[in-house]
Amino acid sequence: MFNSLGSLYQLDEEGTKAVESLLKGKKDFRISQEVYREIEEVLSSYGNFDIQSYGDLTLKSLCLNVSHSCNMSCDYCFTSHNFISDKALMDLETVYKAIDFLIYASKDTKNIEIDFFGGEPLLNLEIIREASIYGKKKAIESGKNLRITLTTNGVLLTEKVLDLLDELDISIVLSIDGGEKIHNKHRHLIGGEDSFKYILPNALELARRREYGGYYIRGTYTAETIKFSETFKELVDLGFRYISLEPVVTNDKSLSIKKEHIPILREEYRKIAEECLKGDIKFFHFELPLEEGACIPRLARGCGAGVEYMAITPTGEIYPCHQFVGHKQFKMGNIYEGNLSEELRDRFRILNMIDSKPACRDCWARYLCGGGCLANNFNINSDIMEPYEVGCEIQKLRIEYALWLRAKRMEVKV
């Protein structure tokens, strides 16, 4: 048995019957009171949460869209519609201003983050280098600790580039959809050429250098590749240990994940959990720290978009997150103008509270989920308040199997 806060319990036969009777709303007189007393004791160990009063939240993470250009043209890319008239590379002045903004707005928060994103960020490597050096210097001067992440398609991730990213301690998310056939299905270079053969050697070198962490291989699965546990095995067989597979979020009916896929997905996540049990492979969504996890005020709010996290475009525009870039109704300001829409910030502050969304209030997964992706809600439902239902179901499956895996690993240890 597990609860929505991530604890796992082992029940004997009587305990199981007692819990089942409580779930039906009625105690079973055939079960001894001692069993019920034990269950009540566990339940009473929970405190009351005061999740409304968590004070003023500061900005602590910036996504820097250093390049709105890309050397690939993937079929399902969410940026292709937004960036078409805005191809540009971020310049040095903008990057300095963005980092100064982060240092200033993060106030007393010590741990801050920047994430290089795009387009393909490695098309603007010199700015990545300068921004990282400048950011680290500014962070040290301000008594802060800056962590840096980069999301790349891997085409330009040569050994020389990796040397630089290693030197700058930049964590890397590299997109590969699976083995050659699956990857090449939707991930093409500009002009249509297959990309796998260019990316794989770079990705393998990354994995070789970072045996103990600092990277994730992330793939996208679609309705066409719904049996993605096979994809997972392909990636493991290629030699990757840190893997994340994500459902495509698109309105393209031939690719989108639908409600009828959920039973298949359940089976696929189960298979991946079983694979993880066999060896030391980290599947991102199954890595729930539980004992070392975040506190209740943090768990009771969402991703922080528009409040703790913002995205900056090459021209200095500020958006609540990278997925809102280009949707002008969500533009929060511009770092050159020094303005930030307090109205939008307040709106996102409320939206980030898990209780603000009626669909989340009674969900068992709420404190391990955080309320889903607001941008996905907007992209699928045209309403940031309305949860993307399929996404919710997938999230619940992931949490369920993460907890299952944890329980199984405990069994193996015993």
Add this chain to the structure above:
Amino acid sequence: MGKHIKIIVESSINKKEEKKNCQECQTPCRSACKTSMTVGNLVCEVKKPLGKWTW
């Protein structure tokens, strides 16, 4: 430890004293185009500082 119900993993958030809000943990971006982190993936930086890498 009870006879009929045993805690095999106790989430830190079960504990009454775990109600801090220092804001030092990561930002859990839920976007699938990166790798969709949830609040459940978050490590408390006070209990276990992350080191130089994000994960």
